[in-house]
Amino acid sequence: MDFTLTAEQKAICDNVAETCGKFSDAYWLGKDTTGDFPIEFHQAMAKGGWLGITMPDEYGGSNLGLLEAALMMHQVARSSGAMSAASAIHINLFGPHPIVKFGTDDQKKRWLPELIHGETKVCFGVTESNAGLETTAIETSAVKTGSRYYVNGAKVWTSTAQQANKIMLLARTKPKEDCLNRIEGLSLFYTNLDRDYVDIRLIDKMGRKAVDSNELFIGDLPVPEEDLLGEEGKGFQYLLHSLNPERILVGVEAIGIGQNAIARASQYAQERVVFGRPIGQNQAIQHPLAESWMELEAAFLIAMQAASLYDRKEPCGLKANAAKYLGGEAGFKACTQSLMTFGGMGYAKEFHVERLLREVLICRIAPVSPQMILNYIAEKALGLPKSY
Amino acid sequence: MDFSFSEEQTLLKESVSDFVKSDYAFSDRAAVLESEEGFSRKNLKTFADLDWNSIPFSEEDGGFGGTAVELMAVMEEFGKGLVVEPYFSSVILAGSFLRKAANSSQKEIHIPKIIDGSKIYAAAFSELQSRYDLYDVKTSATKEGAEYSLNGEKIFVLGGYAADTLIVSARTSGKPRDLEGVSLFIVAADTAGISKENFSTVDGFKAANLKFENVKVSAGNLLGEEGKGLAILEDVAAEAIIALGAEAVGALEILYRKTVEYSKIRVQFNQPIGKFQSLQMIMSEMFIEHVQVKSMLYMAVMKFDAGEDVQKSISAFKVQLGKAIKFIGQNAIQLHGGIGMTDELDVSHYFKRVTMIGVMFGDESYHLDRYVRLSC
Numbered sequence: 001m002d003f004t005l006t007a008e009q010k011a012i013c014d015n016v017a018e019t020c021g022k023f024s025d026a027y028w029l030g031k032d033t034t035g036d037f038p039i040e041f042h043q044a045m046a047k048g049g050w051l052g053i054t055m056p057d058e059y060g061g062s063n064l065g066l067l068e069a070a071l072m073m074h075q076v077a078r079s080s081g082a083m084s085a086a087s088a089i090h091i092n093l094f095g096p097h098p099i100v101k102f103g104t105d106d107q108k109k110r111w112l113p114e115l116i117h118g119e120t121k122v123c124f125g126v127t128e129s130n131a132g133l134e135t136t137a138i139e140t141s142a143v144k145t146g147s148r149y150y151v152n153g154a155k156v157w158t159s160t161a162q163q164a165n166k167i168m169l170l171a172r173t174k175p176k177e178d179c180l181n182r183i184e185g186l187s188l189f190y191t192n193l194d195r196d197y198v199d200i201r202l203i204d205k206m207g208r209k210a211v212d213s214n215e216l217f218i219g220d221l222p223v224p225e226e227d228l229l230g231e232e233g234k235g236f237q238y239l240l241h242s243l244n245p246e247r248i249l250v251g252v253e254a255i256g257i258g259q260n261a262i263a264r265a266s267q268y269a270q271e272r273v274v275f276g277r278p279i280g281q282n283q284a285i286q287h288p289l290a291e292s293w294m295e296l297e298a299a300f301l302i303a304m305q306a307a308s309l310y311d312r313k314e315p316c317g318l319k320a321n322a323a324k325y326l327g328g329e330a331g332f333k334a335c336t337q338s339l340m341t342f343g344g345m346g347y348a349k350e351f352h353v354e355r356l357l358r359e360v361l362i363c364r365i366a367p368v369s370p371q372m373i374l375n376y377i378a379e380k381a382l383g384l385p386k387s388y
Numbered sequence: 389m390d391f392s393f394s395e396e397q398t399l400l401k402e403s404v405s406d407f408v409k410s411d412y413a414f415s416d417r418a419a420v421l422e423s424e425e426g427f428s429r430k431n432l433k434t435f436a437d438l439d440w441n442s443i444p445f446s447e448e449d450g451g452f453g454g455t456a457v458e459l460m461a462v463m464e465e466f467g468k469g470l471v472v473e474p475y476f477s478s479v480i481l482a483g484s485f486l487r488k489a490a491n492s493s494q495k496e497i498h499i500p501k502i503i504d505g506s507k508i509y510a511a512a513f514s515e516l517q518s519r520y521d522l523y524d525v526k527t528s529a530t531k532e533g534a535e536y537s538l539n540g541e542k543i544f545v546l547g548g549y550a551a552d553t554l555i556v557s558a559r560t561s562g563k564p565r566d567l568e569g570v571s572l573f574i575v576a577a578d579t580a581g582i583s584k585e586n587f588s589t590v591d592g593f594k595a596a597n598l599k600f601e602n603v604k605v606s607a608g609n610l611l612g613e614e615g616k617g618l619a620i621l622e623d624v625a626a627e628a629i630i631a632l633g634a635e636a637v638g639a640l641e642i643l644y645r646k647t648v649e650y651s652k653i654r655v656q657f658n659q660p661i662g663k664f665q666s667l668q669m670i671m672s673e674m675f676i677e678h679v680q681v682k683s684m685l686y687m688a689v690m691k692f693d694a695g696e697d698v699q700k701s702i703s704a705f706k707v708q709l710g711k712a713i714k715f716i717g718q719n720a721i722q723l724h725g726g727i728g729m730t731d732e733l734d735v736s737h738y739f740k741r742v743t744m745i746g747v748m749f750g751d752e753s754y755h756l757d758r759y760v761r762l763s764c
Contacts, residue, residue: 283665 003301009071012064016072019048020079025352028080031210032355037163038210041081042088046118051092056100059112065311066245069093070252070303077256080352082359086253087159087211093249095122095168097242098188102230111166111190123164123193125155125216126239133372135170136182136236140218142171142189149173149189149223155216157366161200162212167193169223170239173232188235189227197221207358244310244320246367251303251323254331254363258296261338261356262289268351269341285341292334299326318381325373328364335360391686393461401461403438408469414734417470417592425550426594427473436505441479445487449499456627456689460634467638470734470741472592474508477547480631482509484624485555489572489612498553498574510551510577512542512598513621517564520750522557522621525570527600529558536560536573536610538581538603548596549586551577556600557621560614570618572611579603591741626702629749630688633709636745637682639738640712643720644674646735650724667723674716681705681712700762703755710752713742 005013023041031038045051054069055061062068073093077086096115099107114120131137140153151171161167167190174185199217230238266289269280279285306319335357339346346353364370378384393401411431420428435441443458445451452458459480466475483502486495486509501507518524527540538558545554554575562569575582581603584596612620648671651662661667688705691697717739721728728735750758 284669287666 012068013071013075016075019044020076023081025080031084035209038088041085045089051089051118052116054093055112055116059108060116067307067311070248070307073249074252074256077253078260082257082356083208083362084210087208091122094242094245095124098229098238099190101241102238120166121160121164122166122168123158123161125158125167125169127157129156133368140171142173142187147225151218151221151223153218158214158216159211161214164193170235183236185233186235187232188229188238189223190229191223191227208362244316247320247324248303248306250363251327254327254360255296255300257356257360258331258334261335261353262292264353265289265338265341288337292337295330296334299330302326321373321376325370331360332364397457397461400458401465404462404465408465412469421592431473432505435475441505442503444480444483445499449495450503456630456692459631460689463631463634464638467635468642470737474547476631478509481628482511482555484627488623489620507552508550509553510545510547511555512545513557514544516543520754523567523570523618524565525557525559526564527558529560529571534607536605538600538605540600542598545596545598549594553577557617567618569615571614572617573605574609574611575605591744625749626698629702629706630692632745632748633685633705636709636742637685639742640678640716643716643738644678647720647723670719674719677712677715681708684708703759706750706755707752710746713746717742
């Protein structure tokens with residue numbers, strides 16, 4: 001059992017931190033105010049080769065594992081950009097995973113290089129308002145006529161659709177009632193996001209303002225059959241492969257944001273003097289911050305363990321879910337406590353911790369709620385009957 | 389809205405408080421627990437002599453005609469002293485069945501015996517499978533001519549160890565969990581066919597599990613209408629929660645006060661631990677929890693006496709009580725440290741008593757669920 005990072009892994013952390021460090025508090029507060037996509041940051045990360053960190057080297061990637069990706073995203077989220085920075089590039093890491101795993105050689109050649117270089121931007125059309133976490137309940141349909149599918153339906157919470165020219169799209173190709181089980185009948189497409197057929201509406205939201213979230217209304221979107229990934233009807237199974245990585249990454253992102261918040265609060269608590277001494281000398285200030293520090297460290301370790309299991313191709317579902325749960329909860333608590341440490345100033349945008357709190361909340365909600373994780377752990381780790 | 393006690397109520401509270409202070413020191417109580425019966429007959433006589441047994445009974449039944457406020461006053465003071473005599477189980481709990489359901493001749497026979505303290509009564513209504521559901525009754529009562537024949541088992545009969553007379557719930561019709569068909573009986577504890585298994589509870593009380601085998605009870609000892617016992621059981625339970633809850637509120641007050649006192653005298657790193665902010669914060673919250681649960685108790689008592697929304701406010705109180713018991717009880721032990729775990733210090737005894745009260749007549753989650761059901 002060795003908890004040390006390799007020289008290469010350390011270099012990843014240092015380099016990513018250095019790149020992220022070039023983007024100041026003022027830069028990210030500006031993006032938070034205008035809602036403009038952090039294109040400069042995205043380009044800097046692409047230029048550094050970070051977008052293809054998990055992609056195969058024959059297509060220009062670095063072919064590194066999830067552990068390295070997690071280390072990288074931890075550093076990104078720990079920077080001032082928090083979730084806005086993380087989400088701007090997050091999707092490049094595991095979004096294209098189904099292509100790597102299930103795409104044909106031709107598809108890989110067509111799609112991967114430009115993704116890795118940051119030339120194409122992809123968005124993800126999976127969730128629907130009536131489906132929520134019950135992904136198999138989606139209603140968007142793809143009907144084949146000749147050599148084309150025609151897609152109709154609506155998607156929600158599609159990130160980066162304002163910039164994207166490609167979409168990874170989940171749609172039903174076989175009516176639910178004709179399917180043998182609930183995971184059958186859904187297919188995955190990677191295709192052009194043609195705005196002639198897709199109406200994209202921005203959702204204004206609480207945090208992560210610089211990375212857009214959208215509602216998509218899709219009407220007769222033509223999809224050539226060569227844009228179908230793998231076999232028809234197996235799309236949901238393909239997606240499952242990227243669920244664990246996503247959970248681990250969201251977990252470490254929450255942890256990074258929480259650590260940033262705790263660092264800012266500790267700094268402030270040393271400087272701010274009330275009743276003749278720094279407020280950091282009060283146990284009411286110290287203890288909650290110390291508690292958060294421990295929770296974040298513990299959550300980080302389980303995330304690392306989950307990533308290491310994944311890279312060794314061992315089952316990692318329990319640990320991946322635990323990492324997302326613990327990270328999300330600890331990050332949220334740390335940000336809240338940080339804001340409370342700042343007192344009234346924490347409420348002011350110029351101290352940035354209120355932004356971190358708004359940014360971290362998504363990690364509690366997405367990609368799966370804490371309650372669903374508790375259900376999962378109860379069922380899979382404890383052997384208790386399914387409750388829903 | 390008046391939260392102050394009348395002069396009479398104040399006098400009553402003071403007389404119980406005086407008894408606890410002068411005759412019920414921790415060492416006195418320890419001696420009582422060591423005794424064979426586990427309580428003091430002498431103390432029971434004192435309760436009768438000071439007329440505390442008559443408090444819940446109406447004036448026409450020879451009682452004092454007290455309301456829930458008087459009950460609360462007595463029980464809160466008993467709680468401060470961890471009084472183990474079967475006052476609650478006999479006078480309040482068993483007595484409550486008689487007050488609410490007995491006919492005049494039954495009242496005439498039984499109530500004077502409770503008031504003068506000559507006999508001890510106990511109520512047997514829990515069964516192995518029933519948990520907190522008062523209607524979950526398997527024990528059967530079959531009518532045979534002018535008699536009923538009782539068969540079944542009752543568990544955790546508080547004060548059952550020393551009881552002369554029992555109030556027993558038994559099913560005269562229907563299935564075990566039917567709401568209808570539960571009847572109540574007055575049964576002499578020495579009736580043929582009753583066997584007893586006595587045990588001590590963690591909080592220093594005594595209880596019994598009872599077995600009924602063809603126990604004959606005359607129809608004249610049916611308490612209330614046949615098959616309509618559930619409403620009475622629910623009324624009785626509401627009053628029992630107020631009484632036990634008041635006892636717990638008294639005990640919780642002692643727990644937080646003792647913790648604060650201890651924190652001022654226990655020195656670590658050259659300073660009393662009470663100077664540590666994190667401990668001060670916990671103790672402030674213990675204080676707040678106590679005030680909060682005491683306020684909920686007052687609300688429940690007032691609603692009970694006014695007869696409005698009784699069951700809902702009782703459940704709300706019991707939920708808050710469960711929270712307060714955990715928070716104050718557990719932190720009292722935690723802040724005392726190792727010494728809080730010992731038998732020599734009274735803190736652990738208070739903790740055990742309030743923990744028991746926390747689960748009696750329904751725990752926190754049971755009452756939260758019940759509150760939700762009553763609100764919809």
